[in-house]
Amino acid sequence: MTITIAKRGSKANLLIKDARVFDPERGVDMRADVAVERGQISSIAPVGKGRSPHRGDAPEATDSGASGAEIIEAAGRLLVPGFVDLHTHLRTPGREDEEDLTSGTAAAAAGGYVTICAMPNTEPVVDNASVLSSLIERAEAEASVSVAFLGAISRGQEGIRLADIWDMAEAGAVAFSDDGRPVTDGGLLRAAFQAAKLVGLPLVLHCEDSDLAATGVMNESEVSARLGLAGIPCSAESAAAARDLEIAAYEDARVHIAHVSCVRTLGHIRRAREGGVTVTCEVTPHHLTLSDEEVFSLDANLKMNPPLRSEADRQALVEALAAGDMDCIATDHAPHAPQEKETPFEEAAFGTLGLETAFPVLYTRLVESGGVPLERLVAAMSTGPARAVGLPEPALEEGEEANLALIDTEEEFDIEPARFQSKSRNSAFSGQKAKGKVKLTVAAGRVAYRL
Amino acid sequence: MKQHLLSINDLSREEIGSVLDTARFDFLDLSKREIKKVPTLRGRTVINLFYEKSTRTSTSFELAGKRLSADVINVKADSSATGKGESLKDTVLTLGAYRPDIIVIRHPHVGAAAFVARYVVAGAHVINAGDGKGEHPTQSLLDIFSLQQEFGEDLAGLRVAIVGDILHSRVARSNIIGFQKMGMEVKLVAPPALLPRGVEALGAEARHGLDALADVDVIYLLRTQSERHERANYLPSLREYISRYQVGLRHLSGGQKVLHPGPINRGVEISAELADSGEHLILQQVEAGLAVRMAVMYRIIVDSAAAAADEAAAGDSRAGARAAEGEEAAGKAKIKNIRAVG
Numbered sequence: 001m002t003i004t005i006a007k008r009g010s011k012a013n014l015l016i017k018d019a020r021v022f023d024p025e026r027g028v029d030m031r032a033d034v035a036v037e038r039g040q041i042s043s044i045a046p047v048g049k050g051r052s053p054h055r056g057d058a059p060e061a062t063d064s065g066a067s068g069a070e071i072i073e074a075a076g077r078l079l080v081p082g083f084v085d086l087h088t089h090l091r092t093p094g095r096e097d098e099e100d101l102t103s104g105t106a107a108a109a110a111g112g113y114v115t116i117c118a119m120p121n122t123e124p125v126v127d128n129a130s131v132l133s134s135l136i137e138r139a140e141a142e143a144s145v146s147v148a149f150l151g152a153i154s155r156g157q158e159g160i161r162l163a164d165i166w167d168m169a170e171a172g173a174v175a176f177s178d179d180g181r182p183v184t185d186g187g188l189l190r191a192a193f194q195a196a197k198l199v200g201l202p203l204v205l206h207c208e209d210s211d212l213a214a215t216g217v218m219n220e221s222e223v224s225a226r227l228g229l230a231g232i233p234c235s236a237e238s239a240a241a242a243r244d245l246e247i248a249a250y251e252d253a254r255v256h257i258a259h260v261s262c263v264r265t266l267g268h269i270r271r272a273r274e275g276g277v278t279v280t281c282e283v284t285p286h287h288l289t290l291s292d293e294e295v296f297s298l299d300a301n302l303k304m305n306p307p308l309r310s311e312a313d314r315q316a317l318v319e320a321l322a323a324g325d326m327d328c329i330a331t332d333h334a335p336h337a338p339q340e341k342e343t344p345f346e347e348a349a350f351g352t353l354g355l356e357t358a359f360p361v362l363y364t365r366l367v368e369s370g371g372v373p374l375e376r377l378v379a380a381m382s383t384g385p386a387r388a389v390g391l392p393e394p395a396l397e398e399g400e401e402a403n404l405a406l407i408d409t410e411e412e413f414d415i416e417p418a419r420f421q422s423k424s425r426n427s428a429f430s431g432q433k434a435k436g437k438v439k440l441t442v443a444a445g446r447v448a449y450r451l
Numbered sequence: 452m453k454q455h456l457l458s459i460n461d462l463s464r465e466e467i468g469s470v471l472d473t474a475r476f477d478f479l480d481l482s483k484r485e486i487k488k489v490p491t492l493r494g495r496t497v498i499n500l501f502y503e504k505s506t507r508t509s510t511s512f513e514l515a516g517k518r519l520s521a522d523v524i525n526v527k528a529d530s531s532a533t534g535k536g537e538s539l540k541d542t543v544l545t546l547g548a549y550r551p552d553i554i555v556i557r558h559p560h561v562g563a564a565a566f567v568a569r570y571v572v573a574g575a576h577v578i579n580a581g582d583g584k585g586e587h588p589t590q591s592l593l594d595i596f597s598l599q600q601e602f603g604e605d606l607a608g609l610r611v612a613i614v615g616d617i618l619h620s621r622v623a624r625s626n627i628i629g630f631q632k633m634g635m636e637v638k639l640v641a642p643p644a645l646l647p648r649g650v651e652a653l654g655a656e657a658r659h660g661l662d663a664l665a666d667v668d669v670i671y672l673l674r675t676q677s678e679r680h681e682r683a684n685y686l687p688s689l690r691e692y693i694s695r696y697q698v699g700l701r702h703l704s705g706g707q708k709v710l711h712p713g714p715i716n717r718g719v720e721i722s723a724e725l726a727d728s729g730e731h732l733i734l735q736q737v738e739a740g741l742a743v744r745m746a747v748m749y750r751i752i753v754d755s756a757a758a759a760a761d762e763a764a765a766g767d768s769r770a771g772a773r774a775a776e777g778e779e780a781a782g783k784a785k786i787k788n789i790r791a792v793g
Contacts (some may be wrong), residue, residue, distance in 0.1 A: 162686065162687045162688070163687065164687050164688050164690075164691055165687040165691075166687050166694075166695060167687070167688075167690075167694075190687070191644050191685050193641075194642065194643040194644045195642070195644065195686070195687050197643065198642055198643060199657055249641075289640050355696040
């Protein structure tokens with residue numbers, strides 16, 4: 001596995017003063033000064049307990065122009081391990097008009113992400129080592145946060161023959177997925193599990209029975225009945241997930257279920273876990289905070305796959321997150337050009353942006369008023385995803401490379417896509433108010449974003 | 452030997468040793484003589500019934516029958532009535548009218564040889580020359596023979612790795628059983644998709660990387676039978692398979708000897724350098740195949756004749772021990788007879 005970041009600029013020298021240092025995995029929740037020296041967390045000193053850390057002791061810093069650590073006043077702000085996104089569509093190569101490595105990683109940094117995993121459903125598809133290697137090379141020049149790449153499961157994501165799974169593993173793939181399309185052929189899925197297991201990597205599965213989903217454009221429900229839109233039944237996801245989990249169980253292979261949207265899918269995942277299957281899963285911010293009722297607006301930015309589900313499904317997903325059954329929050333950040341969304345709902349492309357709104361939306365709707373503990377949210381956005389695919393875990397610990405985000409949880413702001421770092425504007429949260437704005441992101445020891 | 456040779460399991464370790472002794476002492480040198488023929492099966496009829504493309508096995512059986520002076524008929528599935536919709540059962544019943552002594556059957560389906568044995572005319576012997584992905588007992592015998600020629604007759608403790616497309620290989624199945632019968636340790640090396648689920652139950656250790664070859668004495672390579680990969684989705688790509696599973700000279704640093712049942716796919720499972728080197732026994736295997744098949748044809752007829760005599764003797768209410776002596780004597784007499792010829 002290879003994770004890549006542009007080695008531009010120097011490693012950060014920072015003194016983040018009096019932040020609420022919050023790292024649930026390491027049981028840390030305290031007011032402290034955090035010093036970052038040459039990109040490494042050199043000290044975490046509780047505030048008001050004597051020792052004043054790292055006070056201007058580097059006047060002769062080696063970087064020209066640097067005169068020691070920059071002081072960042074962070075009183076009242078939340079300092080967390082940087083976030084990890086398992087599900088980003090960087091649209092590169094092929095649709096750089098929608099997103100590229102520079103804009104996509106800038107969007108990630110603006111959302112507090114220090115590592116993102118790019119999906120392979122690009123043009124051309126990332127189904128061989130040469131496409132993958134060229135992306136890794138580009139990331140080394142353009143990415144402002146760490147990027148890991150997934151390879152496709154099947155050649156061209158056509159679901160017929162396996163992609164070059166072993167070559168891509170060697171070239172640095174972090175996992176394999178035909179995301180955007182299900183793997184319909186059970187024999188192919190089995191062979192993919194076997195091939196991926198041999199190189200120790202998981203499959204990330206988009207569970208969908210295409211025949212059940214058919215021509216649906218939104219959740220099949222009273223809402224679709226009232227609107228006259230073709231529905232996508234929950235069974236399209238849950239039936240496929242049940243099958244995929246059965247195949248994973250038989251092959252004793254690692255599997256990650258992408259963008260869970262239905263309560264019945266959760267049931268299959270729980271039962272698979274109880275049966276000893278190594279399964280992780282993710283839920284998107286939009287499935288945690290929006291339901292199909294919103295679709296009455298016929299706003300094309302609310303069209304995604306899987307679709308926004310019922311309020312009961314949404315609540316079940318929130319409960320699963322709070323209870324710890326849901327390991328990961330993943331954005332399914334899906335940039336689209338304006339012309340793909342400025343059309344009638346049925347014609348619009350599926351997908352919403354997610355990187356720049358994930359934490360604010362979830363913090364506001366789930367932590368402030370939804371009963372989800374902050375530690376669950378932070379864990380599901382950083383450690384959980386890192387563990388699911390074996391990426392390094394961001395940690396607020398002395399000696400660790402600085403991978404962190406500083407967040408203002410007090411000030412309310414408007415979500416304005418026009419201000420996004422992303423090249424695209426198709427946000428399901430456009431115009432909403434939220435708290436939890438990211439003020440600073442340090443990725444792999446370098447300042448990736450600062451507001 | 453029993454009436455039929457359908458599986459390597461039809462032979463005990465002792466019987467294997469005995470049949471291979473016949474091949475070694477009575478038939479191996481025949482090819483080196485000017486007159487490459489003995490009258491042993493004169494007047495006998497051998498039908499080679501081949502439902503699959505085959506070069507080495509069919510020529511090997513044909514030549515074996517001819518060198519034993521039998522009347523040999525070759526029936527190829529594509530040139531016979533089977534192309535006109537005749538079932539295997541009816542073909543066997545029809546051929547039975549010629550009163551064959553031996554039917555050699557190669558067929559794409561598991562169990563076909565046993566099926567033929569069920570319908571074959573009384574007294575005829577069926578030899579399985581490969582039934583689908585099931586078994587190929589004479590291949591296993593000739594492989595054991597080749598190993599004996601290289602390592603000596605006692606193969607106990609010899610470590611062999613069978614490498615490649617084990618899932619589709621009847622040769623692998625017969626050899627896993629046959630090699631272990633001879634006291635050898637067998638490992639299987641293949642990506643998971645080319646290993647049959649549960650194959651460990653046959654007593655062999657399953658491994659996924661060529662690092663497992665470091666401590667073996669023999670590497671038994673298998674062809675990647677892509678024509679049997681029905682939907683061709685078992686492996687990422689042939690190129691990746693080659694880079695991870697092709698065996699070359701660099702894998703032979705411990706002096707390992709390489710066997711391959713053929714046909715080889717040069718540059719796929721075996722590197723060109725290895726194919727052209729002296730480190731493999733592939734041609735010896737072919738040579739052994741002829742002698743071993745002559746021995747099998749000969750012994751399957753002689754042994755059953757001896758068994759019939761044995762039965763008659765037993766019916767004569769004499770002691771079983773003396774009947775066994777009779778069998779032994781009958782076998783030896785016949786073998787002497789062969790040696791006298793030529």
